[in-house]
Amino acid sequence: MGIKTDLSTKIGSLSLQNPVLTASGTFGYNTEYENFMDLEKIGAIVTKGITLKPGQGNPQPRIKEVCGGLINSIGLENIGIHEFIDKKMPLLLEKKLPFIVNVAGESLREYKEIAKICQNNEIRAIELNLSCPNVEKGCLEFGRDDETLYRLVCGVREVFSGTVIVKLGTNISFPERIVSAVQKAGADAISAINTVKAMHVSINPGYKGFKYIKGGMSGRCIKPIALNFIYEARQHTDLPIIGMGGINNPYDVLEFLAVGADALQVGTGNFTQPDLSEKIIDELVAFMETNGYRSIKELTDSIRQRK
Numbered sequence: 001m002g003i004k005t006d007l008s009t010k011i012g013s014l015s016l017q018n019p020v021l022t023a024s025g026t027f028g029y030n031t032e033y034e035n036f037m038d039l040e041k042i043g044a045i046v047t048k049g050i051t052l053k054p055g056q057g058n059p060q061p062r063i064k065e066v067c068g069g070l071i072n073s074i075g076l077e078n079i080g081i082h083e084f085i086d087k088k089m090p091l092l093l094e095k096k097l098p099f100i101v102n103v104a105g106e107s108l109r110e111y112k113e114i115a116k117i118c119q120n121n122e123i124r125a126i127e128l129n130l131s132c133p134n135v136e137k138g139c140l141e142f143g144r145d146d147e148t149l150y151r152l153v154c155g156v157r158e159v160f161s162g163t164v165i166v167k168l169g170t171n172i173s174f175p176e177r178i179v180s181a182v183q184k185a186g187a188d189a190i191s192a193i194n195t196v197k198a199m200h201v202s203i204n205p206g207y208k209g210f211k212y213i214k215g216g217m218s219g220r221c222i223k224p225i226a227l228n229f230i231y232e233a234r235q236h237t238d239l240p241i242i243g244m245g246g247i248n249n250p251y252d253v254l255e256f257l258a259v260g261a262d263a264l265q266v267g268t269g270n271f272t273q274p275d276l277s278e279k280i281i282d283e284l285v286a287f288m289e290t291n292g293y294r295s296i297k298e299l300t301d302s303i304r305q306r307k
Ligand SMILES: Cc1cc2nc3c(=O)[nH]c(=O)nc-3n(C[C@H](O)[C@H](O)[C@H](O)COP(=O)(O)O)c2cc1C
Pocket: 023, 024, 025, 026, 048, 049, 050, 072, 074, 076, 102, 129, 132, 167, 193, 194, 195, 217, 218, 219, 220, 222, 244, 245, 246, 247, 265, 266, 267, 268, 269
């Protein structure tokens, strides 16, 4: 019998059995994927983005497959924090599935209000979506300006004692300022990247005008953007970074770990392979066993040496 491979990872006060999570908006609220995979194997489920009140999202069409990924403009359709707590959370607790609530809002006050509700309901970890490119108000604007972001995270920190993860995107001008502000404000971790602003165009028949869909791009095509963002963010913070953007196999995971990520989220890949996160975990364990790595730390220390 070989030595057991240890994939355990800590994000703030949250201890995870492994570093592979599922990304917000691609995995529902609780057990939607249970017919496809063993949910108990995942590091944690990150819920769909949740606002104070339920939201209807943007009108259709709001999703378009493009080369190497997809563009979505869902616009934060969600059930609202109260319905999540009443109807979705009990099953997560009953099945003992670790979860992180992805929080979105239109004002600093709304983020704080949701964080307070999470605190009162003993939710252990929240991910603040400060980077959604397809809603009119909030999110992206708050994550773009370091002073606003600092105030927002400080406000949340005042009322929430669990793990606070700040989710960033690449639609910002000064990543170094933003990353430093997140750390200074007392967040526990950064997650990145959110979808990348994009547009799909189709020319009408007879070349009479065109139709388009604008939104956020995700999937394999954004992996190089994500790797670069995380590599740069790593130069400005020692907080744990949860990397995502086009992860589809364990070799993608190695690349994210190499540039500075400590944990990963699997997103768009879930739509084409609903058991992808489980597969990645199994294959990562097999890879580590074959190559003699006993822990994620040993693996990251090894691949981060540049030769
Ligand atoms: C349909 C869809 C809905 C999403 N909804 C959210 C959301 O509610 N909150 C959030 O922070 N990110 C959301 N995202 C972004 C993903 O969590 C992730 O950051 C992004 O898609 C990059 O990872 P991927 O390329 O593996 O999908 C959504 C992505 C997609 C494709």
